[in-house]
Amino acid sequence: MTDATDVGGLSFERALAELETIVQKLESGNVPLEESIALYARGEALKARCDTLLKDAEARVEKITHGTDGRATGTVPLDGE
Template sequence: MSAATTTDLAEVNALSFERALAELEAIVGKLEGGNVPLEESIALYARGEALKARCDALLKDAEARVEKITQGSDGRPTGTVPLDGE
């Protein structure tokens, strides 16, 4: 992996979900527009892949932390269970 690629990956991994998603959406818009030279398209695609991976990782992390509130027969909260505990 080249130094530029390693640096780019570190930069992407420091982005918040919102920033990574916004940049990914901008890249998709550029690529869908079809007015980007081939070499730039390839670079944008590679960055987009890194941004997608970052968003996926952040979503999986958030999903793992989300808990579902359980309720008793009287409707009052009785505790929590993991989201996947359904």
């Protein structure tokens, strides 16, 4: 089992996939109590990692602006309308 705090270098996709695996294991009910506690802690760390990565991505999303001729003229923040 990987340390619950060792998620900082995971990509969003990798963290989400591992989180989904943990949820499946916990939902099965076939995991001993101590392992369930460790899985839950790891799941919480993975959830926090995914949340951070999503917020960072949201902050970078930009909307493309177009001139009167239809050509792209630049970008503006998505919520800058």
